[in-house]
Amino acid sequence: MNSFGRIFRIHIFGESHGESVGINIDGCPAGLPLSVEDFFTDIERRKGGMQKGTTPRKEDDLPIFKSGVFNNKTTGAPITILFENKNTRSTDYEKQRAVPRPGHADFVAHKKFGGYEDYRGGGHFSGRLTVALVAAGVIAKKLLNEIKVVATITEIGGETNPEKGLQKAIDAKDSVGGIVECKVNGLPIGLGEPFFDSVESVLAHAVFAIPAVRGVEFGTGFAAAKMFGVDHNDAIENMDGKTKTNHAGGVVGGITNGNELVFRIAIKPTSSTPKEQHTLNMETGETESFSVKGRHDLCIALRVPVVLEAVTAVVLADLMMLEGRINRML
Secondary structure, three states: OOEEOOOOEEEEEEOOOOOEEEEEEEOOOEOOEOOHHHHHHHHHHHOOOOOOOOOOOOOOOOOEEEEOEEOOEEOOOOEEEEEEOOOOOHHHHOOOOOOOOOOOOHHHHHHHHOOOOOOHHHHHHOHHHHHHHHHHHHHHHHHHOOOEEEEEEEEEOOEOOHHHHHHHHHHHOOOOOEEEEEEEEOOOEOOOEOOOEOHHHHHHHHHOOOOOEEEEEEOOHHHHHHOOHHHHOOOEOOOOOOEOOOOOOOEEOOEEEOOOEEEEEEEOOOOOOOOOEEEEOOOOOOEEEEOOOOOOOOOHHHHHHHHHHHHHHHHHHHHHHHOOOOOOEO
16 A cells, blocks of 8 residues: 555655655664755755746755654664645645546545545645655665666657757647656666566556556567567676676566666656646536646656656665665664
């Protein structure tokens, strides 16, 4: 449900317009240096209002440590971090209570939870909760140490020039999707537990927890279906496992092979678009036209790279601990 991981285990909580959102992290070794300042860079990268095409909603997003950190060192106990929600405009969502947004979780959440769900700002289904994932990623990255996780935008609206793709959406007065690529360097050979806990399986599981993700591919991905085997196979060059090419994306048989881990995710257009749409009015039972009001991202993909890095780091930290490659006491 809201928990993920086996040794390095996270539990996410909160709603978009509730008092706060947060994360509880279990399994972090004692003695890891950790301060509020460690979070500043990645938290800033995730914020809305910092770049064209993102929501104007701005939050301070200063991490509040509630447990697990003492004298700027982790204690070995579960770490609880809160992020307060201060800049909310819940009245924006009152009028659309009866008209769920197409493409959003409004309708299914209402059905699943019988109308008791917090619908303001998407509630527990909001991208607002990704700030908590980023916080977990900050800690996971510190545990990974020399292993580097970097994600970048490769396409916006089908354009390899993100600015051009974003401008298409602005001109159309609509939202747009994109593709984000993640690369990891410095991984050892042997991470992954086939069949059901292969590297691809666990990463895909975590990645689909990021709101708006619609697909994931590793290495050559779907293009491999058009290739011959002799072209797709990566020739092994030395005992370190280095390969001449990297069509596999650093994973063979569900296990890391020591080469660069490469995968991409597809991000759908923001469902909250100012464009006029049709949806069901749950009070009247009739379909009607409406336009979404409020503050929303024009392109969610713009804020995803740091979130993708975070969930990737969480997965890899957990796999490293399963292999005994990260000590329980630092």
